[in-house]
Amino acid sequence: QVRLQESGPGLVKPSQTLSLTCTVSGDSFTTNYYSWSWSRQPPGKGLEWIGAMAFSGTTYYSPALKSRTSISRDTSKNQFTLQLNSVTSEDTAVYYCARDYTTWGQGTQVTVSS
Secondary structure, three states: OOEEEEEOOOEEOOOOOEEEEEEEEOOOOOOOOOOEEEEEEOOOOOOEEEEEEOOOOOEEEOOOOHHHEEEEEEOOOOEEEEEEOOOOHHHOEEEEEEEOOOEEOOOEEEEEOO
């Protein structure tokens, strides 16, 4: 059974870079043709798609966040990461990683505050 677990700092200061890791167990990036994605849900708002990485390694980003976002993977550790630069309070949200938008991690709260 595949499981995804997000991890990272719960508090980030404005203008800094947010880095989150999704650790995958029970599956591998190199054996299945899945996409792996990041989404977030700000307080009181709906789910917002951030970006995704296809099996091939090709990345896709939300146009609204593309200039500040990077998604990468470490196949040796079975992890993929999200980096979001120059954060503001608008980036405060619960962040989720997912496999093919059907299997989700539990989410991790990130607050941007000085």
